[in-house]
Amino acid sequence: MNEIIFSCNDLTKKYGKETALDNISFELGRGSIVGLLGPNGSGKTTLMKIANGLLQPTAGEIKIKGMPVGIGTKSIVSYLPDCMSLPEWMRIRELVKFYGDFYADFSARKAEEMLKSLGLDNETRFKTLSKGNKEKVQLILTMSRNAELYLLDEPMGGVDPATRDYILDTIIAGYSENSTVVISTHLIADVEKILDTVLFIDKGRIVRSDSVDSIRSNEGKSVDALFREVFRC
Amino acid sequence: MLGKLFKYEFKALSRKLIPFYILVLLLALIHSVFTGFTQGSDLLKDYTMLALAYGVMFSLFVISLFAVSIFTFIVIIQRFSRNTLGKEGYLMHTLPVSAASHIFVKIVTATVFYIIDAAICVIAVLMLSAGMGANFGRMLEVAAEGIKELPPGTFIFVTNVAVMMILATSYSITSICTAMSIGYTSNSHKIASSIGVYLLIYVIHNMLSQALLQIMMPALAKHAPADIGATAYMKFMNLWFMGINVFLIAMIAVLFAVCCYFVKNKLNLE
Numbered sequence: 001m002n003e004i005i006f007s008c009n010d011l012t013k014k015y016g017k018e019t020a021l022d023n024i025s026f027e028l029g030r031g032s033i034v035g036l037l038g039p040n041g042s043g044k045t046t047l048m049k050i051a052n053g054l055l056q057p058t059a060g061e062i063k064i065k066g067m068p069v070g071i072g073t074k075s076i077v078s079y080l081p082d083c084m085s086l087p088e089w090m091r092i093r094e095l096v097k098f099y100g101d102f103y104a105d106f107s108a109r110k111a112e113e114m115l116k117s118l119g120l121d122n123e124t125r126f127k128t129l130s131k132g133n134k135e136k137v138q139l140i141l142t143m144s145r146n147a148e149l150y151l152l153d154e155p156m157g158g159v160d161p162a163t164r165d166y167i168l169d170t171i172i173a174g175y176s177e178n179s180t181v182v183i184s185t186h187l188i189a190d191v192e193k194i195l196d197t198v199l200f201i202d203k204g205r206i207v208r209s210d211s212v213d214s215i216r217s218n219e220g221k222s223v224d225a226l227f228r229e230v231f232r233c
Numbered sequence: 234m235l236g237k238l239f240k241y242e243f244k245a246l247s248r249k250l251i252p253f254y255i256l257v258l259l260l261a262l263i264h265s266v267f268t269g270f271t272q273g274s275d276l277l278k279d280y281t282m283l284a285l286a287y288g289v290m291f292s293l294f295v296i297s298l299f300a301v302s303i304f305t306f307i308v309i310i311q312r313f314s315r316n317t318l319g320k321e322g323y324l325m326h327t328l329p330v331s332a333a334s335h336i337f338v339k340i341v342t343a344t345v346f347y348i349i350d351a352a353i354c355v356i357a358v359l360m361l362s363a364g365m366g367a368n369f370g371r372m373l374e375v376a377a378e379g380i381k382e383l384p385p386g387t388f389i390f391v392t393n394v395a396v397m398m399i400l401a402t403s404y405s406i407t408s409i410c411t412a413m414s415i416g417y418t419s420n421s422h423k424i425a426s427s428i429g430v431y432l433l434i435y436v437i438h439n440m441l442s443q444a445l446l447q448i449m450m451p452a453l454a455k456h457a458p459a460d461i462g463a464t465a466y467m468k469f470m471n472l473w474f475m476g477i478n479v480f481l482i483a484m485i486a487v488l489f490a491v492c493c494y495f496v497k498n499k500l501n502l503e
Contacts, residue, residue: 052326052327054322054323054502055500056498071329071330074327074328074330077327079323081323083320083323084320085320085323085324086321086324087245087316087321087324089248101237101240102234102237102328102329102330103328
């Protein structure tokens, strides 16, 4: 494995009596697109939130580039939450400026080029955009950072197939060989074609970790087919 | 980073509060001009509709003066709720900035806007006075003469009172932010929980201030002036207000630490 960018050590998260993450440990190297795949309620979002300092673990820890989650890791991690988090009152131009002000690795030029290709007016207020365009703008801003680690939580949740394709293209366009992208989703068929590695998560446990090539050659099936088999109700 | 946080915080609050400030000043101006025209004439007696309009205008002006601080209060709470504890929190708490910086910026900016509120109200009342024909030149002369008569220590006293008012405002905002940061850890009834925590903070504050008063009274009594001369009385009052200010600073520090702890470790975003 390349240099370790993300390590999760004996991580546990409990909400009262409910265990969302159950003593999970894994490592991710640089330069790959990883699918964090699991059904609803499997612990994907909780893991993402802990990695971004939005939740504190009950036990264990996450280290990013060897650092515990904090201000240092936030400057190298680009996070896309599973909800609209951008201030609704800002214009697109102001949002680009906002990202540029706070993230040293943000490329305003890259963001403006991608926004231009969408045909969006920079003076448009975020609240007036359609749901699909809001998702796209949020993703463009996230992927316009030259971050070392991208954590994308359900980037394709609730959008039409055409928008899904746009999102995948944007992820690939923003990704560089030196960075790692983690995509949390349950829409396997859509993301499968861009994944290098997959982590199957179920009831807060990592139940399988493998490369996509290995799954295809050893199992003789797609990741989507394997997912359906593993998580059959 | 702190400067950038301030920039966006001021921008976010200004866009809602500045139009309201303009409205208050506009009402004051209209009322002032109206008063200037009608004063000394029988216009209001002769024209019922004009008198009615004057009454409505005056009522609107008085309501707007009271509404300024209420509106600011609502805007500040809404901003903290959305930006720190709501969906925008996903963006704000993943910026490379500490939780303490976020809270600090919120409290300072809100305090500044309360000071602006007070300034707007003073300006509005002065505008109204001008319309009524107030002689500001004479008023300043009287004030200047009065200042000469004031006992030594008055400047320190006024400073102490001004500092106390600013600290009391900051304290109120800090206690609201703390109450919300604790109340929002609840999965349901977040607002009711926040009000509950605020009442608890209020009770604790009162208990502490009473206890402190009991402890400090004997010490203050020692310094109480034997003769009730103005200079000695001023010194005593300054000591008293300094004590209050130190108490407020300590309370703000404690609540700030609690608020930061909850925002950093117990965040429960929507």
